Amino acid sequence: MKSSNWFIRVEEAADEADVEALQSEAFGPGRFARTAFKIREGIEPHSSLCFVGINGADLAGSVRLTRIMIGSTQALLLGPLTVSPKYKNRGLGKKLLNTVIDAARSEGETAILLVGDQPYYGPFGFNVVPFGQISLPGPVDPARLLVACLNGAVMPSGDVRGGDV
Numbered sequence: 001m002k003s004s005n006w007f008i009r010v011e012e013a014a015d016e017a018d019v020e021a022l023q024s025e026a027f028g029p030g031r032f033a034r035t036a037f038k039i040r041e042g043i044e045p046h047s048s049l050c051f052v053g054i055n056g057a058d059l060a061g062s063v064r065l066t067r068i069m070i071g072s073t074q075a076l077l078l079g080p081l082t083v084s085p086k087y088k089n090r091g092l093g094k095k096l097l098n099t100v101i102d103a104a105r106s107e108g109e110t111a112i113l114l115v116g117d118q119p120y121y122g123p124f125g126f127n128v129v130p131f132g133q134i135s136l137p138g139p140v141d142p143a144r145l146l147v148a149c150l151n152g153a154v155m156p157s158g159d160v161r162g163g164d165v
Contacts, residue, residue: 006092008099011050011062018059019052022082035138036079036115039162040066046076048107051099053083053092060087063096065104065112070134071158075111075147076104097124101148110153113160115144124148133157 011019049065061083065076078100083093101124104112114121115136118128126146134145134157149155 005055006060006095007054008051008095009054010048011045011052011064015052015059015062019062019064019082022059022062022084023080025085035136035140036077038138039068039077039136039160040079041162043067043162049076049100049103049109051096051103053087053096055087055092058084058086060084061092061096063100065100066162068113068160068162069158070111070113070156070160073111073156073158075113075156076109077160077162078112078114079116081116094124097121101125101150105150108151110150111156112148112150114146115140116146117144118146121146121148125150127155129155134160136160 043066045064045066051063052059053061063081065078068075068077081093081096101112114126125148128143129145129147131142133155134147137160147155
């Protein structure tokens, strides 16, 4: 049964513990060893581009974007996109994705990078990065390295780095 009663809003500081609990439940402790998590390490998510999905009193899902550099291009790293198992397959992940992509586009952003499954993310405008065009500072399956170019931008190229961007 799909729910259309999602309330999506910008993440607030008070949501941090609930968002962390969702991520822990969804990805476990091994998440910190993943390349995408390492890129985000020590970088605050872009506060106006982080959203939560609420159902009643439950924080049911979240999505965050973090500023990164791809070569000399400022970009965003998506993730994690997390939905509580209690609310899986009810449209919340897609609603969160549409919200964050639309918000990034309206802020004039040009690229969102992620590591994920193309069949899921493709309909949202994400394409597989041509092999070698974008390199991450750790292992990643090249078929899962995806980018969405926004506002007429061309696909960036170069090494990905977080930190002082």
